[in-house]
Amino acid sequence: MSFAVCVTFGIKPGQMGTFLPLMLQNARTSLADEAGCRQFDVLSDPSRPHEVFLYEVYDDKAAFDVHLASAHFKRFDADVRDMIAAKSVNTYSKVAQ
Numbered sequence: 001m002s003f004a005v006c007v008t009f010g011i012k013p014g015q016m017g018t019f020l021p022l023m024l025q026n027a028r029t030s031l032a033d034e035a036g037c038r039q040f041d042v043l044s045d046p047s048r049p050h051e052v053f054l055y056e057v058y059d060d061k062a063a064f065d066v067h068l069a070s071a072h073f074k075r076f077d078a079d080v081r082d083m084i085a086a087k088s089v090n091t092y093s094k095v096a097q
Helices: 016-033 061-069 071-083
Strands: 003-011 037-045 048-058 084-093
Touching: 003 016, 003 061, 016 037, 016 048, 016 071, 048 061, 061 071, 061 084, 071 084
Parallel strands: none
Antiparallel strands: 003 048, 003 084, 037 048
């Protein structure tokens, strides 16, 4: 089974230069250290310079819960909290074929 997480961040003006390196480090650490994390893409669109989109794939919801409980995620979340103007999170489970 696969569990996908799509997150859209609206970043406050002037904060992208600080936010993005922290986001990329969080993604790299998640992929390297979390056995259930299969994909962690950090995406942007030049036409929306204050937006960052994440596409994450985990083995299942339990693997995502491990991610949320990890020390590196908690540190990232605390470090960027004041940089975020808006955030939306959507989750999806693979439909059986």
